[in-house]
Amino acid sequence: MVTQPVTVPNVERIHARYKAMLQALRRANYRITPQRMAVCQFLAETRSHPTPSEIYHAVKEQFPTISRATVYNTVAVLKDLGEIIELPSGGSAGVRYETDITPHVNLTCMRCGRIFDVALEDLDSILHEIDARTQFNVTSFHIEGYGVCPDCQEA
Amino acid sequence: MVTQPVTVPNVERIHARYKAMLQALRRANYRITPQRMAVCQFLAETRSHPTPSEIYHAVKEQFPTISRATVYNTVAVLKDLGEIIELPSGGSAGVRYETDITPHVNLTCMRCGRIFDVALEDLDSILHEIDARTQFNVTSFHIEGYGVCPDCQEA
């Protein structure tokens, strides 16, 4: 079983993430609408690297008339602001979104398509080395690993 | 300007990559067809993180009747075999494929959408640490960095 990081999703962390997203929107002069708040809340809560469709269906429970365009617009804005990251989905479901923008490792199982988060220490040294070698202004990074998860190894 | 790695694409490297892809297909009991060879050749040669559409149009020069489904099937098989990696394309162009499966850094400019490859040393230590912390069988990994490229910083 993949070692889950010691940090457990809790109300504080979710709230901080939610607040950070809303602040990013405000700072960039985007309007704060109930729909955007709901999308941010869902994204702050989820651990599942959701597709746009999954986000849509989750938010639709609270806002039955929400339009898909609204969801797509909202995640696009959040992505532009660097609050979420777009991942290849590893299946036929289009893109997935990563809400943890701190440096970490995503391990994608090439069998079942699931994505596992792993926290590693000392990833900052990578950022230093990228800075030393390039003139690219890097604002976030993570590591994408591919292979077979423990469950699929047993099957 | 992003520092390009000292390694320059040359005929030997391209040929080795091409051969590796064909061998992976053979080893997995896939048939070697002229269309698959052409896709592999193009992928071995390109440095451009091509979309499926770009692959299709490149191969269509040599095989004017090739079907899109054939291209999609071929890259899907190569992806399943771990010979190429799927990247988010950062635009509306669907996915892009990465043909360099050695550990390295992809820097994606969030303005223009271009993807820059950077080679770093000592990335193997990351693999060791993932192994130490998880039971995930990792076969390849790379680093995804996001930010603004030098060109877009000047504009």
Place this chain on the structure above:
DNA sequence: GCAAAAAGTTAGAACGAGTATAATTTTAGA
């Protein structure tokens, strides 16, 4: 070299993810 099974390709259709659009609604600031 031939035959056959099965994989692979093809052309075109289908699907659905993602985007566009015009009308309507809502937000935020004065």
Place this chain on the structure above:
DNA sequence: TCTAAAATTATACTCGTTCTAACTTTTTGC
């Protein structure tokens, strides 16, 4: 409270991706 402009909506549209049935090709064994 009013208003300008942003945001949402329902629906249509685009296009990337996958499906399908017929046909072709590869590979293996004889």
